[in-house]
Amino acid sequence: MTTPVRTVPVTPQRADRRLDTAWLAGVCAGLAAHLGWPTLVLRVGFVLLTASMGIGVLVYLVLWLALPLAAEAPRAPGLDAAGRRGLRTVQGPARVPADLGVMSAVALLGAGLLWLVQSAGVGLPQGVLWPGLAGTVGLMLIWWQADHISNRSIRRQTGARQWFAPLIAHWSRIVRILLGLAGLGTGIALVVVQLPAMSETARTLLVLGLVVVTLLLAAAPWFIRVRRSLTAAREEKMLADARADMAAHLHDSVLQTLALIQRQASDPKAVTSLARRQERELRTWLYGETTDAASVKAALVAAAAEVEDDHGVDVEIVVVGDRDLDPELKSLVQAAREAMTNAARHAGVAKIDVYAEVDERLVEVFVRDRGRGFVLEEVPADRMGIRGSIIERLRRAGGNATIRSVPEQGTEVRLEMKR
CATH class of the missing domain: 3.30.565.10 (Histidine kinase-like ATPase, C-terminal domain)
Known part of the structure; x- marks a missing residue:
């Protein structure tokens, strides 16, 4: 007789971004892990879409904002406690170095396809291509900086400092942000130069609108990152408080009862009474059937x-x-x-x-x-x-x-x- 095999349904995992194997933002690495596809196939696919009217860049940027960073694998509470007390070395997630040969080949493929499309006259107009390239490079540089600031540096701050202090904590971050803003400014300047004749008021309002939209785009991933980090911190605090409440309850009830049982070990009736009472209290606490x-x-x-x-x-x-x-x-x-x-x-x-x-x-x-x-x-x-x-x-x-x-x-x- 054959024993039937029970299959356990697998809960689909939410797509995320994987910085440990990323070339830029981990979008392709995260999608590949989610779909079970080779990462290189997705990267080449984005390059092909980018060469075609820049669609790949737009899709990549949208996914960069929409997909959260992959969470670290949870560890046993005992390991965390040992790490906090210095009894165990805490190692962060290892980053896999990128294959420079494959990366160069993909970059050259993208540059060649872009040149071919533009030379054939079926690509983006020059007035859109160069501002778009400058703005995209600036955005990616700023967004990349937001991805590589640790949650710990965010949570160490309080109040309004949580939103700004980590960005200016080191001179290298400030330099990268300034370079990104320079790229965005170059893109805006190239657009302004090509504007048709219009009144000064209309031109000023248009430029201000472009600047505001660009700054909002630049700041969007950072605000999303801080918000998610603060939400995760609140959830961790709730979990820590729940664990502390459980530890306090076990100390007040179970451990106290065990100590009484040790003292009255020679009296079987007293031990039985204590054990039954503790069983009732523990069941009431676990299942919420309170008679307080x-x-x-x-x-x-x-x-x-x-x-x-x-x-x-x-x-x-x-x-x-x-x-x-x-x-x-x-x-x-x-x-x-x-x-x-x-x-x-x-x-x-x-x-x-x-x-x-x-x-x-x-x-x-x-x-x-x-x-x-x-x-x-x-x-x-x-x-x-x-x-x-x-x-x-x-x-x-x-x-x-x-x-x-x-x-x-x-x-x-x-x-x-x-x-």
Whole structure:
């Protein structure tokens, strides 16, 4: 009996530009990878179209604007983390050197075809050809510069500097941009020289229109590049925040439960109860079937009760005022629960005091103990309880956490969320 073979549908990949194998902008390399064709065939095709009334150049420039740069292949989060800490060498994408022989042959083919077409009188008029060549060279030089500025140099800037500072960060970039503008200016000058007789007002308006359109064309790829880079940065930040939230939740729930299980390993019933409760909490968190309290006061009281049940300490809680629980205030409650858990585990006290004030403009929660205390600066960087589950979690939600602790005198954690 033959086992049927299941085929997995392949999702078509979006066309992009590949600078690692590019001669100019990577349009042909990207289209070849997308279509599965030889790159040289597409390059020769564009040359043939260019020799015919310049259509190839127009199509190439439109695709240069329309196609995004190829994204770097994603790497495992562990490799990225090791690279950031200097534990692993981070290598950028390798650029394949162009074959100068093939490039020269294609360029000579294009020049020969252009000369042949123009000599036969079926090409572009001279009054269009030379301004078009000068303007195209200028545009390509400016656009090429925009492609070869790294995303990192864009993201290092803030505000309006993101749009201009990377372009003038090095003298070579300024020179290339000026040469490109010179090419565009030459093209405009050649057009103006050939203008028919007209009034000075009409000529001035026409020249201004040409200059504005040319500058917009020159700046178009740079604005597109910065916009895409900022969008990608926002998406990366959202992903990083989601990972941080997941790490904080796992620390607050799963890891805490595992620590309790280790302490109560001799009591099978307690271990089973803890495991079942943690399973319910994890399923609720993963699949969104939440049964959380609907108000800040109820959520804080429930969190205090959980800490009392888990660690056998008294949590005296006083809440003044109340309001509905939204996602930001839920993060505050989770940070308060982690502060209570830390006090129960490490302070060595039998009682923890929690005081909260809730109104429409400000929500504050104070978690105090009179226990061992600690020095915040001496807490190892890999300990998630304070930095990840309290400080960073509240910061991402728009709040602020302040921790005061004195060895052998106790700790106070102040959490606030302005509305």
